[in-house]
Amino acid sequence: xxxxxxxxxxxxxxxxxxxxxxKDDFDWDAVQWRAHEENVARLRxxxxxxxxxxxxxxxxxxxxxxxxxxxxxxxxxxxxxQRNSGRRTAGIDGEVALTSAAxxxxxxxxxxxxxxxxxxxxxxxxIPKAGGKQRPLGxxxxxxxxxxxxxRNALEPEWEARFEPRSYxxxxxxxxxxxxxxxxTVLNGPxxxxxxxxxxxxxxxxxxxxxxxxxxxxxSFPARGMIAQWLRAGVMEKGRLAPTEAGTPQxxxxxxxxxxxxxxxxxxxxxxxxxxxxxxxGKAVAGTPVLVRYADDMVACCYDQQQVSRVKAGLxxxxxxxxxxxxxxxxxxxxxxxxxxFLGFNIRRYRQGHGPGKLLITPSQxxxxxxxxxxxxxxxxxxxxxxxxxxxxLNPIIRGWAAYYRGVVSSRVFSALDHYLWRLLYxxxxxxxxxxxxxxxxxxxFGRFNKFRNDRWVFGARDAANEHGDVPYLVKFSWTSIVxxxxxxxxxxxxxxxxxxxWAARRRKVPPPLDEYNVxxxxxxxxxxxxxxxxxxxxxxxxxxxxxxxxxxxxxTRRAIAVDYLTHHGRxxxxxxxxxxxxxxxxxRSLRARQHGKTAHHP
Numbered sequence: 367x368x369x370x371x372x373x374x375x376x377x378x379x380x381x382x383x384x385x386x387x388x389k390d391d392f393d394w395d396a397v398q399w400r401a402h403e404e405n406v407a408r409l410r411x412x413x414x415x416x417x418x419x420x421x422x423x424x425x426x427x428x429x430x431x432x433x434x435x436x437x438x439x440x441x442x443x444x445x446x447x448q449r450n451s452g453r454r455t456a457g458i459d460g461e462v463a464l465t466s467a468a469x470x471x472x473x474x475x476x477x478x479x480x481x482x483x484x485x486x487x488x489x490x491x492x493i494p495k496a497g498g499k500q501r502p503l504g505x506x507x508x509x510x511x512x513x514x515x516x517x518r519n520a521l522e523p524e525w526e527a528r529f530e531p532r533s534y535x536x537x538x539x540x541x542x543x544x545x546x547x548x549x550x551t552v553l554n555g556p557x558x559x560x561x562x563x564x565x566x567x568x569x570x571x572x573x574x575x576x577x578x579x580x581x582x583x584x585x586s587f588p589a590r591g592m593i594a595q596w597l598r599a600g601v602m603e604k605g606r607l608a609p610t611e612a613g614t615p616q617x618x619x620x621x622x623x624x625x626x627x628x629x630x631x632x633x634x635x636x637x638x639x640x641x642x643x644x645x646x647x648g649k650a651v652a653g654t655p656v657l658v659r660y661a662d663d664m665v666a667c668c669y670d671q672q673q674v675s676r677v678k679a680g681l682x683x684x685x686x687x688x689x690x691x692x693x694x695x696x697x698x699x700x701x702x703x704x705x706x707x708f709l710g711f712n713i714r715r716y717r718q719g720h721g722p723g724k725l726l727i728t729p730s731q732x733x734x735x736x737x738x739x740x741x742x743x744x745x746x747x748x749x750x751x752x753x754x755x756x757x758x759x760l761n762p763i764i765r766g767w768a769a770y771y772r773g774v775v776s777s778r779v780f781s782a783l784d785h786y787l788w789r790l791l792y793x794x795x796x797x798x799x800x801x802x803x804x805x806x807x808x809x810x811x812f813g814r815f816n817k818f819r820n821d822r823w824v825f826g827a828r829d830a831a832n833e834h835g836d837v838p839y840l841v842k843f844s845w846t847s848i849v850x851x852x853x854x855x856x857x858x859x860x861x862x863x864x865x866x867x868x869w870a871a872r873r874r875k876v877p878p879p880l881d882e883y884n885v886x887x888x889x890x891x892x893x894x895x896x897x898x899x900x901x902x903x904x905x906x907x908x909x910x911x912x913x914x915x916x917x918x919x920x921x922x923t924r925r926a927i928a929v930d931y932l933t934h935h936g937r938x939x940x941x942x943x944x945x946x947x948x949x950x951x952x953x954x955r956s957l958r959a960r961q962h963g964k965t966a967h968h969p
Contacts, residue, residue: 533629547773
């Protein structure tokens with residue numbers, strides 16, 4: 367007998383309400399998200415396992431089940447409308463869904479149109495990039511983004527079972543830190559022989575990739591026709607509709623996955639070979655190069671210049687039918703002693719006398735220059751504001767940048783940035799109080815505001831002190847501990863049901879970049895939200911850049927994965943009474959909505 371709340375039975379089969387969705391309107395804040403997440407995770411595991419066993423009939427059947435799943439629809443709508451940073455950005459129809467009622471209505475519409483939806487052209491916008499250039503983005507309408515998230519949940523686990531092990535961009539459980547960590551493993555040590563580097567970048571890969579080369583690998587995937595329609599939906603720019611005969615728009619939910627699918631096979635084209643047996647299984651065969659790819663950025667580590675030339679020629683030949691070429695302005699062949707930049711890091715081996723030298727990975731000079739400029743611009747724009755506004759604006763930037771670079775040799779850079787920021791803030795204080803003495807400014811804005819550190823030069827907002835005398839303060843780059851990133855193992859994927867223990871252990875071993883108080887709360891709660899039971903800090907897609915870490919921190923302090931300092935009562939009360947907890951903001955919101963509903967019915 368199906369359950370009235372639309373959840374699955376523990377036996378693992380999807381009931382009719384879960385597949386077909388609700389008959390009438392439903393309360394978004396009353397949705398039991400944990401159960402729906404288990405439904406989708408279980409299906410992803412089964413798709414992965416069927417693909418690995420090359421049981422294509424079963425895999426396609428499970429993908430159809432995922433595309434019809436009400437749980438998949440709910441989670442996709444929540445991801446697009448509630449958790450993604452672009453939830454307030456509209457497509458050409460101007461629609462967004464920022465309230466619970468609007469999200470529930472969108473979920474019903476998405477589920478009812480899951481097999482009849484006609485994609486809409488994307489809206490062209492431009493964002494600045496390094497060098498003064500602009501990056502074109504294509505923003506799909508809200509409904510398209512939700513449908514793309516649905517389709518991605520069906521397609522991604524299949525390809526997670528097929529992707530090459532050294533592909534790290536936009537994949538579950540993987541990120542920039544893994545790509546850089548592998549380079550450290552390959553290039554470090556006296557026995558490292560791959561000392562010639564092909565630092566390659568593809569020219570406008572998202573705009574030029576051939577559609578047929580995107581669609582052919584999908585085979586008989588059930589939503590292949592819908593993906594083809596998205597690729598050819600067109601772009602609306604300045605009121606004019608332009609056809610899209612190539613490329614997949616950056617800004618689409620499914621575009622990064624499609625790019626990874628299209629570039630699958632690059633390692634084979636570069637001549638990479640792996641050992642299949644023995645204790646060294648999974649490692650590159652001696653004499654062959656190692657290719658590390660992050661989306662359309664790649665680094666090939668070779669033994670000599672001749673091998674670099676062969677690898678580059680082989681890759682160019684493989685890319686040409688796909689409509690892709692190297693960006694020669696950004697593609698270089700360098701010796702490891704010269705160093706190269708990759709994903710915002712500088713990787714270089716420094717000579718030590720007659721020895722093999724020491725490999726150091728540090729934040730790149732361009733990255734440091736960009737963050738210094740941003741800090742200066744932010745502080746300048748905050749002239750006339752109070753200290754609390756300065757702290758609220760700068761803390762996410764500092765924490766995000768430091769979290770991204772905390773796995774490499776960054777201590778000196780962190781200290782230098784702290785000194786640079788101190789000078790900016792001191793000048794800000796002088797500008798705010800031009801008639802005050804310098805000592806007065808120092809006493810007003812600087813002090814030992816962090817009780818855990820003996821540092822009297824911490825910037826704080828004395829006017830915003832709470833009843834306990836705690837003053838809000840600005841964190842420092844150097845307070846972020848340098849923690850070596852734990853490299854993800856081989857081709858490991860969160861969708862592999864056989865590796866659930868591995869991913870659980872990985873979550874425990876990789877410390878989150880939180881303050882001491884919140885780390886203690888996480889440990890006390892075993893890293894889980896006491897309301898839904900899900901992991902608090904286990905995003906499927908790790909932050910991929912300093913800006914994404916910054917947005918993550920804003921979510922930590924405000925929205926999606928939230929630090930809510932609250933005293934709450936769970937359903938029927940909690941066993942241990944009132945306690946400060948760390949919970950998801952969405953769970954806290956749902957709890958309050960349920961409690962409010964009970965109060966409304968029982969005054």
